[in-house]
Amino acid sequence: MSQxxxxxxxxxxxxxxxxxxxxxxxxxxxxxxxxxxxxxxxxSTSILTADIEEYGTNKTINKYLVVSLIYKDLNASEYNLxxxxxxxxxxxxxxxxxGKNIKEPNIExxxxxxxxxxxxxxxxxxxxxxDKVIAPKKVSENKTT
Amino acid sequence: xxxxEAEIHDFKSVKKEKIILNGGQLCFVGKNECGKxxxxxxxxxxxxxxxxxxxxxxxxxxxxxxxxLPVLIGLFSVSKESxxxxxxxxxxxxxxxxxxxxxxxxxxxxxxxxxxxxxxxSLVLTDxxxxxxxxxxxxxxxxxxxxDFYENIYPNIEYFENEELLLEPATVEQLLSNDKxxxxxRRLLYISGCDDLSILDTDDDxxxxxxxxxxxxxxxxxxxxxxxxxxSINVRIQTIRGNKLSLVxxxxxxxxxxxxxxxxxxxxxxxxxxxxxxxxTKNGNRKTILLLDEPGNNLHPNGSKDLLIxxxxxxxxxxxxxxxxxxxxxIRNNVDALTFVSKSPKDGTKINHKPFLNKYQVLRKELGILxxxxxxxxxxxxxxxxxxxxxxxxxxxxxxxxxKLEWLNIYNAGGVTNISQTLNxxxxxxxxxxxxxxxxxxxxxIKEKKKKGYTKAIKNKKWASIEINDVFxxxxxxxxxxxxxxxxxVKAFNDYCNSIKDIGVFDNAYTSFEYKEPIKLPIINVLEExxxxxxxxxxxxxxxxxKQDVIRNVLDxxxxxxxxxxxxxxxxxxxxxxxxxxAYKKIEKHVTN
Numbered sequence: 017m018s019q020x021x022x023x024x025x026x027x028x029x030x031x032x033x034x035x036x037x038x039x040x041x042x043x044x045x046x047x048x049x050x051x052x053x054x055x056x057x058x059x060s061t062s063i064l065t066a067d068i069e070e071y072g073t074n075k076t077i078n079k080y081l082v083v084s085l086i087y088k089d090l091n092a093s094e095y096n097l098x099x100x101x102x103x104x105x106x107x108x109x110x111x112x113x114x115g116k117n118i119k120e121p122n123i124e125x126x127x128x129x130x131x132x133x134x135x136x137x138x139x140x141x142x143x144x145x146x147d148k149v150i151a152p153k154k155v156s157e158n159k160t161t
Numbered sequence: 162x163x164x165x166e167a168e169i170h171d172f173k174s175v176k177k178e179k180i181i182l183n184g185g186q187l188c189f190v191g192k193n194e195c196g197k198x199x200x201x202x203x204x205x206x207x208x209x210x211x212x213x214x215x216x217x218x219x220x221x222x223x224x225x226x227x228x229x230l231p232v233l234i235g236l237f238s239v240s241k242e243s244x245x246x247x248x249x250x251x252x253x254x255x256x257x258x259x260x261x262x263x264x265x266x267x268x269x270x271x272x273x274x275x276x277x278x279x280x281x282x283s284l285v286l287t288d289x290x291x292x293x294x295x296x297x298x299x300x301x302x303x304x305x306x307x308x309d310f311y312e313n314i315y316p317n318i319e320y321f322e323n324e325e326l327l328l329e330p331a332t333v334e335q336l337l338s339n340d341k342x343x344x345x346x347r348r349l350l351y352i353s354g355c356d357d358l359s360i361l362d363t364d365d366d367x368x369x370x371x372x373x374x375x376x377x378x379x380x381x382x383x384x385x386x387x388x389x390x391x392x393s394i395n396v397r398i399q400t401i402r403g404n405k406l407s408l409v410x411x412x413x414x415x416x417x418x419x420x421x422x423x424x425x426x427x428x429x430x431x432x433x434x435x436x437x438x439x440x441x442t443k444n445g446n447r448k449t450i451l452l453l454d455e456p457g458n459n460l461h462p463n464g465s466k467d468l469l470i471x472x473x474x475x476x477x478x479x480x481x482x483x484x485x486x487x488x489x490x491x492i493r494n495n496v497d498a499l500t501f502v503s504k505s506p507k508d509g510t511k512i513n514h515k516p517f518l519n520k521y522q523v524l525r526k527e528l529g530i531l532x533x534x535x536x537x538x539x540x541x542x543x544x545x546x547x548x549x550x551x552x553x554x555x556x557x558x559x560x561x562x563x564x565k566l567e568w569l570n571i572y573n574a575g576g577v578t579n580i581s582q583t584l585n586x587x588x589x590x591x592x593x594x595x596x597x598x599x600x601x602x603x604x605x606x607i608k609e610k611k612k613k614g615y616t617k618a619i620k621n622k623k624w625a626s627i628e629i630n631d632v633f634x635x636x637x638x639x640x641x642x643x644x645x646x647x648x649x650x651v652k653a654f655n656d657y658c659n660s661i662k663d664i665g666v667f668d669n670a671y672t673s674f675e676y677k678e679p680i681k682l683p684i685i686n687v688l689e690e691x692x693x694x695x696x697x698x699x700x701x702x703x704x705x706x707x708k709q710d711v712i713r714n715v716l717d718x719x720x721x722x723x724x725x726x727x728x729x730x731x732x733x734x735x736x737x738x739x740x741x742x743x744a745y746k747k748i749e750k751h752v753t754n
Contacts, residue, residue, distance in 0.1 A: 090304075094300075094301060094302055094303040094304065095279075095303060095304045096302060096304055096305065097304050098305075099305065099308075100304050100305060100308040101308055101311075101312060103210040103211070103311075104210065104279075104304055104307060104308040104311070107209075107210055107277070107278055107279065108278065108279060108304050110277065110278065111277060111278025111279065111280060111281075112278075114277075114278075116276060116277070116278065116281070117276075117280050117281065118230070118275055118276040118281050120273070120275060120281075120283060121170070121232055121275050123168075123170060123232060123234070123273070125168060125234055125236070125271065125273075127236055127269065127271050127285070127287070127289075128271075128285075130287075130289050131285065131287055131289075131293045134287070134289060134290070134293055135293065149260070149292055149293050149294075
């Protein structure tokens with residue numbers, strides 16, 4: 017199962033309130049977002065301020081822009097995308113982003129019927145060959161990523 | 162892996178249908194808007210990484226409309242090599258590997274897809290006898306598994322609409338885009354050694370010229386190996402006014418033609434060849450399933466004929482599914498590969514897997530070959546007793562010697578007792594066409610020849626009749642089947658019986674007919690007796706030998722023979738064709754147009 021995590025980036029704001037987007041932070045965000053096992057979910061921003069005294073008056077100045085990125089970490093999950101092709105990366109990333117897990121429709125094909133018979137025959141014959149059959153698991157109703 | 166069956170649920174006009182592939186090719190025939198294209202498009206979604214399922218494609222009468230998605234199921238056979246490869250990619254899944262046999266030659270894979278992404282699919286591996294594993298649920302690292310499975314084992318499923326497959330001249334910009342129209346050109350460059358098209362995106366003309374010349378050399382070397390029809394063929398990749406890349410082809414006529422100046426048939430064939438070579442280079446041993454929606458729609462009948470030949474070649478190593486409403490592009494020689502698609506308001510798109518039943522009537526009607534439609538009834542018609550003769554003549558006319566007969570319209574009378582009526586209809590009483598009737602040399606034929614329709618028609622110089630015994634020196638009773646060597650016919654008959662023994666035709670276990678000595682003529686009577694000896698009396702009426710299947714086996718066996726043996730096996734059949742040519746020439750003189 018993929019884990020939902022949070023990563024915080026702090027961007028310095030200069031005194032004239034312009035973002036001072038230094039190359040280092042920019043690279044960090046880029047690297048983070050292009051990491052194959054990080055799938056963007058959402059983000060929020062807030063500004064860190066500081067109260068200072070200037071010429072005898074108190075004033076609030078913007079110090080940092082804080083960007084919080086919420087993402088799914090696929091590293092320790094079954095969706096680990098290390099060493100997979102571009103196509104698989106695209107498909108899995110899209111799947112995680114959309115969060116769409118659909119319940120398997122109840123369609124029994126001719127092969128499914130044959131497998132059902134096979135499982136029945138093997139279980140009737142006792143333990144012999146039991147390890148050769150791994151019956152399909154029941155699909156849970158609320159499977160989530 | 163080879164596709165055996167595809168099941169479609171709720172895709173566009175298809176509510177629920179199953180497509181069965183008996184070989185390398187499947188041709189879908191039907192009217193416009195009947196859902197042929199939907200079937201092909203639906204199957205393309207078995208390529209789970211390339212084609213995304215969309216709500217827009219959901220059948221409107223589906224219970225899950227409008228938010229659901231269609232469901233696709235593919236059943237594949239797994240070759241010994243693919244199985245070994247599968248075991249290799251599962252080697253890290255220790256528990257799973259324990260449940261699987263080390264080797265298997267008879268395993269199947271069923272892929273069900275009900276959504277996008279790798280969680281909305283299932284993959285079951287089984288041999289139906291000793292084991293069954295749901296791989297999609299059991300593998301621990303899903304992304305890696307699906308990646309390796311897709312890259313190394315799963316067939317490469319490709320879908321092309323209309324003329325998309327044709328090689329078109331293209332600018333570098335167009336080659337760098339995702340436009341599928343230029344895919345064949347990209348592939349040509351790939352097999353020639355250019356695996357990064359951005360190399361071409363430069364203003365350095367000198368580099369472009371030398372680079373293209375290098376690609377040309379590689380491509381011509383490959384072409385020499387694979388384009389056996391004309392080894393003198395030479396291709397140049399040229400830039401047109403420094404902008405578009407195009408191909409110039411020089412063949413044994415020593416004349417050069419731009420690809421657009423060549424016939425559509427050649428363009429198609431050439432484009433196929435490139436795609437075939439690309440598939441081989443890119444996919445190694447992976448099979449390709451090519452899905453074509455109305456290919457060669459604008460081809461001349463001769464071009465269509467060429468295209469059918471290239472389809473046959475492709476089908477030797479890959480699988481090909483295509484739609485057409487062009488009568489010249491329908492498969493003639495393999496009735497199992499023809500599928501008829503129709504649509505009704507109540508049931509949506511339905512597939513008829515046996516359109517050849519009832520004398521192909523349904524197909525002839527849908528393709529516009531109506532009896533009253535004299536446009537496609539030839540001026541000179543070859544009237545035959547049934548499907549067996551029709552199928553056999555189609556194939557025999559493919560022999561170089563008899564190619565001139567290829568476009569003779571073969572009219573199936575639907576039984577010997579309908580021949581006089583057919584002659585009456587096609588003859589001067591109605592359509593005033595000309596033709597030849599081919600009869601067996603048996604009692605039924607003698608009776609038929611006494612009928613008024615026949616006697617009247619044959620008086621006219623535009624009509625003639627030939628019987629099987631015309632090529633033999635005695636007066637034995639013979640049917641069409643006796644034109645072929647008995648030993649071959651018996652083998653073909655046994656192959657046929659063995660192929661149907663599992664579908665409940667026989668009540669007793671079938672044992673092959675043993676050919677020890679010459680069989681009393683007509684051979685079919687003796688074999689029919691053998692066939693019915695395995696069927697109980699009460700079920701005899703329900704069953705009969707499908708003689709066209711046997712004759713197809715006969716011709717397949719003969720096709721595999723060495724040239725001299727082949728000539729010998731077809732000696733009597735060729736004598737009959739010679740008689741047809743002589744009669745044809747006589748009749749031709751009396752046909753006004």
